[in-house]
Amino acid sequence: MINFFNQFGSQLIFKTWQHIYISGISLGLGVIVAIPLGVVLTRYKRISGFVIGLASVLQTIPAMALLAMMIPIFGIGAKPAIVALFIYSLLPILRNTYLGMENVDPTLRDAAKGMGMSNFQSIMRVELPLAAPVIMAGVRLSATYVIAWTALASYIGAGGLGDFIFNGLNLYRSDLILGGSIPVIILALVVDFLLGRLELLLTPKTTEEG
Amino acid sequence: MMTKRMKRVIKLFLPLVALVVTLSGCSLPGLGGTSDDTVRIAAQNTTEQQIMAAIIQGMIKHYSNLDTTVINNLGSATVSFQAQKNDEADLTAIRFNGTDYQTILKKSATKDPKVIATTVKRDFQKKYHMTYFPSYGFADTYQFMVTQKYAKEHNLNTVSDLKKTAPQMQVGIDQIWMNRKADGYGAFQKAYGFSFGHVYPMQIGLVYNALASNKMDAILGYSTDGRIGSYNLKLLKDDKQFFPPYQASVVANDKALKRNPQLRPILKRLDGKIPLKTMQRLNYQVDNNLQEPATVANKFLKDNNYFEGGQN
Amino acid sequence: MQNMNIFQQLFYYFAHNGMYVLSQFDRHFLISIYGVVFAAIVGIPIGIFIAKHRKLSGWVIGIANVIQTVPSLAMLSLIMLALGLGVNTVIVTVFLYALLPIIKNTYTGMLNVNADVLDAGKGMGMTRVQILRLIEIPLSLSVIMAGIRNALVLAIGITAIGSFVGAGGLGDIIIRGTNATNGGAIILAGALPTALMAIISDSVLGFFERKFDPTNKTSQ
Structure with missing residues (x-):
């Protein structure tokens, strides 16, 4: 144990940072794109069914297959990994944003209109805050996926904690396998826990206002 | 009343229990798991390893009724060795004696190919009860x-x-x-x-x-x-002769050879049958012609009539 | 080969290695199915049990949730350290990940059964086992099916990773493609069938899910 930290301590910090960095960018991009897209979809009912359906189908594609398909297009390294992970993170967020917005009580939307709010104001002040917990649940699910698949992305040269795991598998070194697996599990659980708290934090506030 | 209810519970769960027991038995149907007459071939993640694994698989199928399964994509010679040592695999498709001399036996005394060959064969037998077969006929370096x-x-x-x-x-x-x-x-x-x-x-x-x-x-x-x-x-020519040639052989657990006596003569048929040029050609077909190692291996075996009669 | 575009290469590949792809497809599907079947055998009774003993439900679902959060590559490698290389390790990993959707959905399905219907059953003098067999399970079958559907899609993805511990399956083709010169076509030859298997399994089980839905009149 101490041996491992002596030998790989600085690497461990670096790989963990890489892991957080890749997951963070992918998830961040996913949030930036998926939430507005989900909101827009609620205003265009005709295509929403199709888009959500497509998103659900895409989500069933195994990550390993999706990551591999990026290689012929983008080559190897962090870039194709981020693209693939970004696509993956889109889907749960998009779906949950759409569902969250749809579930907002229509009378509240009417009330907002009645108060003279514009469409944009209604979304920002009424609908999004009410849908926040559901959206957060989507973000949380995406975060779990992205952290898990980032470990896998090491295989296409993205770096991150998966490097330890793959090296361990390649050399039959249990210290490397444990040194990669345990931090990545802790990372996943901590992020899930924090986002779970955030989800809870958002929930009572909206019920008070609603 | 109580007994009736219990009977029903048992009735409900009995098929489930039976299912679990049958399925988790020694070997899962269709996957060639761990039953005694399955030969488990370890192969690393290189083209050459996978071709040889498929060749061995084809030979075993041709000459016996044994089942085969390939444990594929192993990352290094250390992993395939561990798999054999832990009895997760019965043989490794290719082992290079020079590599084993250093990484498994942890020796570095010599680079003389002859000394390496005899030491590795002897020590693998003695220490690990594994048989190092004669070289396929090609060396890698x-x-x-x-x-x-x-x-x-x-x-x-x-x-x-x-x-x-x-x-x-x-x-x-x-x-x-x-x-x-x-x-x-x-x-x-x-x-x-x-x-x-x-x-x-x-x-x-x-x-x-x-x-x-x-x-x-x-x-x-x-x-x-x-x-x-x-x-x-x-x-680039290795002008200081730093890298020794590493003879390639199949290495099998003695336990597996004992359990399935047909195995040894089948593996022996490959002795010296694959010279360097042949291996390069087979590798080329996989690496450049979009053919799977298994496809190339099967064609190779058919072309050579499974080395019938060529037993030494 | 270099003068063909990637789709011609793909076609050429399937023409020459069709049998091999098919055998890996089979293997992949079998590994996933075994894991999910074991999970169903264990998970459905657990789901029923915690629906009857709700105090336990928080704990059991919590543990299954934690398992779900663990990145699959990490889980696979840890189980490999315990069980060794090969197919059994992958089946156990699939089993663990398939548990949560199955337990959770069985539990939800059981809880959603209308209390009036249960009372009616009791009123007719049914035993607990009869109620379970004739009312609760049929009524929650659709929800349980949805869980199995999620589990199978997950399983197909995890089996693809299983190639890293030597289990074989379509992941083998993908990995070989990543190692090969201009392996784009080989990667696709492994990745497309994997994606297809997931999508088809999803829609077929989705069909059964709707069929078992008690509110779906066409199935009655």
């Missing part, structure tokens, strides 16, 4: 390679010629060379008296690509690879 263009520009023919450009060079290597003792990077630096600017350990299958697309200046490849031909790579 590490070889420095550059593109023809780079060789011309810097006037390169031997490894020693690299000395001048070495500090600026980016060199792609496999994932274990850095940590090897007698023929690893450390010993190399001592023997040749120079080191490279950067070395990049990577998946061995990727180094040839990296060289051909000019992402690397030189690579340390394997002499049997089919891509040497397809990329027309320049091989």
